[in-house]
Amino acid sequence: MKNITNPETSVAAAGGKKRRREEEEEVGGSHAANEDECFSLQDELTFSDTSVALRMMRAQFPRIDQASVPPFILQSQLYSSLNDRTQVDRELERLRRDKVVRVFKLNTGQDDHAIIFLDDYLYQVDRIAKRMEENKQSDTDIFKWFKEHVLDSKLEPSIAHHELCSLLALGGKVKDAHITLLINAGLLTRQLIDPDMYWFAIPSIGKLWKALLQGRKELLSLLKRKRHKEMFLAELEKRRLRYSPLDMRFHIRDLIGSGHLKTFQTTSGLVVRVSND
Amino acid sequence: MWQAIQARETGRTPSNSFANRLKSRRISSLQLSNRKDFVSPHRGSVNSLQVDLTEGRYLLSGASDGSAAVFDTQRATDSEASSGLIAKHKCVFSVDKGHEHGHKFAVSSAVWYPIDTGLFVTGSFDHLIKVWDTNTAQAVVDFKMPGKVYRTAMSSLAMSHTLIAAGTEDVQVRLCDIASGAFSHTLSGHRDGVMSVEWSTSSEWVLYTGGCDGAIRFWDIRRAGCFRVLDQLVTQLGVRPPILKHTAVNSKVSAEKSSSGGKNRLKNQHGKHTGSQNMKGSSSTKASVEKSRQKRLHPGMLSTLDRATAHYGVVTGLKATNDGMYLLSAGSDSRIRLWDTQSGCNTLLNFETGRLQTSKAIQLATSDDPALVFVPCMKTVKAFGMWSGRTTLMFRGHYESVNTCCFNSTDQELYTSGADRQILVWSPGGSVEDEMVQNEEVTEDKDNWSD
Numbered sequence: 244m245k246n247i248t249n250p251e252t253s254v255a256a257a258g259g260k261k262r263r264r265e266e267e268e269e270v271g272g273s274h275a276a277n278e279d280e281c282f283s284l285q286d287e288l289t290f291s292d293t294s295v296a297l298r299m300m301r302a303q304f305p306r307i308d309q310a311s312v313p314p315f316i317l318q319s320q321l322y323s324s325l326n327d328r329t330q331v332d333r334e335l336e337r338l339r340r341d342k343v344v345r346v347f348k349l350n351t352g353q354d355d356h357a358i359i360f361l362d363d364y365l366y367q368v369d370r371i372a373k374r375m376e377e378n379k380q381s382d383t384d385i386f387k388w389f390k391e392h393v394l395d396s397k398l399e400p401s402i403a404h405h406e407l408c409s410l411l412a413l414g415g416k417v418k419d420a421h422i423t424l425l426i427n428a429g430l431l432t433r434q435l436i437d438p439d440m441y442w443f444a445i446p447s448i449g450k451l452w453k454a455l456l457q458g459r460k461e462l463l464s465l466l467k468r469k470r471h472k473e474m475f476l477a478e479l480e481k482r483r484l485r486y487s488p489l490d491m492r493f494h495i496r497d498l499i500g501s502g503h504l505k506t507f508q509t510t511s512g513l514v515v516r517v518s519n520d
Numbered sequence: 521m522w523q524a525i526q527a528r529e530t531g532r533t534p535s536n537s538f539a540n541r542l543k544s545r546r547i548s549s550l551q552l553s554n555r556k557d558f559v560s561p562h563r564g565s566v567n568s569l570q571v572d573l574t575e576g577r578y579l580l581s582g583a584s585d586g587s588a589a590v591f592d593t594q595r596a597t598d599s600e601a602s603s604g605l606i607a608k609h610k611c612v613f614s615v616d617k618g619h620e621h622g623h624k625f626a627v628s629s630a631v632w633y634p635i636d637t638g639l640f641v642t643g644s645f646d647h648l649i650k651v652w653d654t655n656t657a658q659a660v661v662d663f664k665m666p667g668k669v670y671r672t673a674m675s676s677l678a679m680s681h682t683l684i685a686a687g688t689e690d691v692q693v694r695l696c697d698i699a700s701g702a703f704s705h706t707l708s709g710h711r712d713g714v715m716s717v718e719w720s721t722s723s724e725w726v727l728y729t730g731g732c733d734g735a736i737r738f739w740d741i742r743r744a745g746c747f748r749v750l751d752q753l754v755t756q757l758g759v760r761p762p763i764l765k766h767t768a769v770n771s772k773v774s775a776e777k778s779s780s781g782g783k784n785r786l787k788n789q790h791g792k793h794t795g796s797q798n799m800k801g802s803s804s805t806k807a808s809v810e811k812s813r814q815k816r817l818h819p820g821m822l823s824t825l826d827r828a829t830a831h832y833g834v835v836t837g838l839k840a841t842n843d844g845m846y847l848l849s850a851g852s853d854s855r856i857r858l859w860d861t862q863s864g865c866n867t868l869l870n871f872e873t874g875r876l877q878t879s880k881a882i883q884l885a886t887s888d889d890p891a892l893v894f895v896p897c898m899k900t901v902k903a904f905g906m907w908s909g910r911t912t913l914m915f916r917g918h919y920e921s922v923n924t925c926c927f928n929s930t931d932q933e934l935y936t937s938g939a940d941r942q943i944l945v946w947s948p949g950g951s952v953e954d955e956m957v958q959n960e961e962v963t964e965d966k967d968n969w970s971d
Contacts, residue, residue, distance in 0.1 A: 328870035329909045333757045336868055354832055354853050399753045403827070436734075437827060502874040518874070 284480050284492050285513050288506070289324055293334035296324045297344065301360065305490045311370070312451055313363035318346075318356040319500030320493070339398055347443055348400045350434050351456060353501070356400070357445060364445075365390065371428050371446055385421040388414030389430065401442045407431075451489065458487030458494045463503060466517050473516035476506065544890045546932045546948035550903075552917050553933070553947040558591055559610045564626065566937035568883065569926040572632045573676050576930035578612070580640055581943060582630030586623040587616035588642050590654070591943075593928065593935075613657050621659035623648065628669055628881070634676040639698075641684055643669035649686055651698055661701055666690040667713065670881055673727075675719035683741070685727050687714035693729050695741065707739050709746045709823050715881050716837055720861070722844025730835025735828065736849055736859070745821055748864045750849075751828035752857065756865035759907070830866075831855060836877065839884040839893075841906075848886070848893055852878035856895060858906070871904045872911055873897055883924035885934065894934060896922035901936050901946075917944050 290296035297316055304314030318335075325331050335358070338344045345364055349355040372386035392410045393402070402410075411417040422441075425431045429446035461484050466472055480491050487494065495515065498504040505518040528538045560566065564584030571593070572578045579591040589611040596607030615622050623644040633639035633651075639660070643649045649663040649672055667689035674684055683695040683704060693714050695705035712732035720726035727739045737746040817824075831851025839848045840861070847859045856871040875898055876882065885894040891906035892913075898921050903913035920939035927934050934946040 322870075327908075327910075328872060329868065332868040332870045336755055336757060354855065401753075436829075436832065439827065502872075 284495060285476050288496075288513070289326065291325075293321065293325060293331055294338065294343075296321060297338075297358065297360075300324070300496075303492065305488065305493070307451075307488050311367075312445060312447055313359050313367050315347075315357040315359045315445060317455075317497050317500070318358060319498075320496040321358070321500065323496045323500035342398070345394075345398070345443075346400055347445055348434075349448075349452060349455075350432070350442075351452070355455075359445065365394075367446055368394075368430065371430070375424070375428060384415060385411070385417075385424055386428075388417075389425060401440045403440055407441055454487040454489050455494075455497075458484050458489055459498060459503075461486050462491075462494050462498060463517065466504070466515070471516075473514050475511065476513040476515050479515055540889050543929075543932055547887055547890055547892065548913075549949045550913060550915070550932075550934055550946045551949040552915070553945040554949075555605070555607060556593075556596075556933075556945045556947060557606050557608055558935075558943040558945060559608050560937075560941055560943050561589055561611050561614050561616075562587055562941050565920070565923060565939035565941060566943060567627065567880075567923055568629045568631075569924045569935055569937050569943065570631050571926055571928045571935070572637045573634050574636055576928055578632075578637055579926070579928075579935060579943075580630050580632055581937060582627035582642055582644075583941070584626035585616065586625060586627055586644065586646075587614050588623075588627050588630045588640070588652075589614035590640075593931070593933070615652065615657055615659075619657070621650065623650065629672045631672055631674055633682075634674050634678065635682075641672055641674065643672040643686060645669065647688075649684060649696060651684075661698060663696045663701075663703070665694065666692075670713065670715045671717045673717045673719055675724050675727075677719070677721065677724040679724060681724070685717045685719065685729075687717040687729060687731075689713035691731075693717065693727075693739070695727075705741055707741075707746070708821070709737055709739075709749075710735060711824075711827075716835055716849075718838040718840055718847075720844060721840045721842055722861070728838055728840065728847060730830070730838045730849055732834045733829070734831045734833055734835060734851065736830040736835055736838070736847075737823070738861075738864075744818065746823045749823060749826045749828050750830040750859055750864055750866070752830050752866050753828075754865050755868050756860060756863060757868065759867060760860070830857065830859075833878065836880070837882045837884050839886055841886055841891075842888055846906075848884055850876055850882055850884060850895065852876065854878075856884075856893070856904075869907070869909050871895070871909045873902070873904075877921055877923070880923060882922075883926065885925040885927035887927050887929060887932075894925040894927060894936075896925055896936065896938070898922070899938075901925055901934070915946055917946075918942065 290299065300316045300320060301314045321331050321335070322328050339346055342361055344358050345361050347357045347359065349357050368386060368390055372383060375386065376383045388411050392413045393407065396410065407422070408417055411421065429444055431441045432444040434442050466474060479495065482491060484491060484494065499506060503518060504515050506513050506515050524533065524538060527533045528535055562581070562583035562585060566581050566583045568582040570580050572580070577592060577594050579593050580588065582588045590613060591609050591611050593609065597610040598608045617624065623642065623646050625645040627642050627644045629643040631641050633641065638654055639651055640654060641649060641651050645668040647665045647668060649665060649669055650659040651661040652658065653660050665686060665688045669686055669688050671687040672684050682698045684698065686694050686696060691708065691710050691712060693707040694703050697704045710729065710731035710733060714729050714731045716730040718728045720728060725741050727741060728736060729739065730736045736750040738748040739746045830849060831853050833852035835849055835851050837850035845861060847861050848856060849859065850856045854873055854876045856873055858867045858869045859865065860867055873895060877898065882896050886892065892903045893906050894901055894903050899916070899918050901915040901922055902911050904910065905912050915936070918936065918938045918940050922936050922938035925934060925936050932948055935943060936946065937943045
């Protein structure tokens with residue numbers, strides 16, 4: 244597993260914007276040389292298989308040190324990376340049933356789903372359990388019960404209240420305070436759709452969730468300001484987003500998959516344009 | 521083309537495969553008609569279109585200005601000489617606000633009586649459903665509803681009943697009987713208004729309703745309560761679920777419909793909360809909580825406890841395929857899902873829709889032979905292959921958002937209408953002698969600079 248460190252954060256502290264962009268291009272060049280990986284999105288926009296795509300995108304997930312979030316992939320990114328969307332849905336369903344990945348519904352107001360490998364998620368749950376144990380001595384068995392009983396049997400992104408209680412009860416006596424503990428840890432959340440349902444959530448997702456929304460808005464406004472609302476993909480990829488620590492590749496894939504941007508081939512390479520449908 | 525006809529004459533190709541091939545060739549070349557045009561008398565957005573089921577000749581439209589009109593799709597009203605190359609079809613008659621029995625507010629749904637074209641039924645936002653006599657253009661029966669009527673539907677298969685199913689902003693779906701003039705059924709179970717209603721094409725007793733709460737329910741009108749609630753998380757991979765080798769030890773299976781044992785077990789394996797039938801015979805600890813709830817409710821009302829959603833938003837359109845095996849649903853979360861009606865599972869087909877209208881009901885259309893779904897997506901109408909989910913045709917022509925699509929399979933023409941008050945006709949382009957061209961190239965503008 245390759246850890247892509249983000250040296251831009253250290254470089255960004257020094258110097259103005261223009262210098263930062265030049266340095267970042269150099270760093271980009273050295274990245275490609277060092278890590279044997281194609282930096283250009285143009286070449287690896289599409290993959291052949293869902294699990295290959297998931298692994299590659301997980302490896303490309305930007306490592307942000309402040310937030311300890313496991314690498315996630317959005318479903319719209321998968322749609323943009325593979326040709327056949329129905330195939331993507333079905334393979335994802337197969338992976339989900341085989342307990343390789345887990346799907347979470349993000350509370351962005353649109354139909355966003357995040358896909359995380361189950362190992363990463365369980366590692367995260369363990370870290371939180373450990374942290375909670377250091378803070379408070381009591382009631383940490385709830386995380387164990389959560390992991391063993393709830394996560395194992397409930398593969399959907401949401402769970403009803405009574406079902407949650409009954410599944411946790413298989414581990415021991417469950418109180419409302421336990422559920423509060425789970426919500427505080429960030430593993431469960433509620434959304435506006437239904438007051439009776441809990442949704443599984445990625446812990447400490449808040450910063451990245453905000454980054455996702457702001458990054459999308461910024462990228463779309465960047466393109467809309469252009470005269471013909473389009474730009475070369477190679478050039479777009481080199482720009483940095485001010486409001487989002489997630490990299491440009493992440494946002495481009497996401498917006499193409501959700502239909503806000505479309506790409507077409509020209510003689511000088513791929514061009515990205517805001518779709519007006 | 522002529523070789524194909526000769527092959528049919530000599531018996532090398534069977535005649536129905538010749539007809540099917542010709543029909544699918546025509547459907548693949550649909551474009552804005554340069555031979556036919558409807559002169560729309562409506563002064564509001566056209567909300568509903570239906571071609572009559574007996575002859576496939578008369579088109580009924582209902583609009584937001586409270587008017588409903590009937591057009592003849594085969595005979596132009598103007599003579600050839602005066603109107604030039606395009607045949608203009610004016611409405612045969614129309615009933616609007618000026619009519620003494622006309623609707624006062626928008627007509628949201630206008631459907632033909634399925635047996636013959638002597639009657640038609642309109643539902644409107646003025647809380648009334650009116651049944652009209654076509655020949656005299658008079659309203660014969662009125663039904664007063666508790667809320668705005670979003671959709672009315674009559675079963676095309678019905679041999680023993682003439683019930684109008686009405687979805688309103690009230691949570692209950694009402695069935696109105698024309699013969700007696702009264703309400704025969706009230707179906708409760710939805711938790712918000714019901715925006716789309718559709719009768720099954722395989723059984724005259726089964727009704728599908730889609731609500732503003734995102735749920736799709738199947739009702740058998742001979743029984744109390746709905747027998748299935750569709751859940752988007754209960755999925756099957758592929759068109760038909762595989763029969764499993766091992767069986768899950770589960771007594772819930774016996775309560776299911778007995779269509780196929782394998783399918784039911786697949787469904788029960790990966791969804792602990794899959795519908796109201798499971799609540800009866802189950803033996804896990806979860807059921808003890810529900811059993812206490814169960815004692816207080818009539819068995820027909822158990823389905824109200826099931827809160828599964830088919831869409832993360834309002835269900836804006838429902839369409840059953842003609843063979844009765846699948847149901848298409850469109851939601852305001854901009855997704856179109858294809859459901860298997862026998863097993864109630866989501867077949868996970870992904871239709872590449874961009875954005876769909878969220879506040880208004882839309883009407884989908886299907887065609888059988890190149891199995892296509894016609895969907896109004898904002899200002900365009902897209903045709904998706906039903907089993908691949910890809911966009912095969914795109915129809916741009918409306919100036920505002922499109923509300924309805926209606927496919928006339930006898931003539932292979934598509935009628936669409938929208939907020940721009942127009943009813944557009946899309947007919948197979950080109951002359952009869954043209955050979956089949958590739959699908960994607962025909963209707964798209966090849967110039968890159970005009971988008």
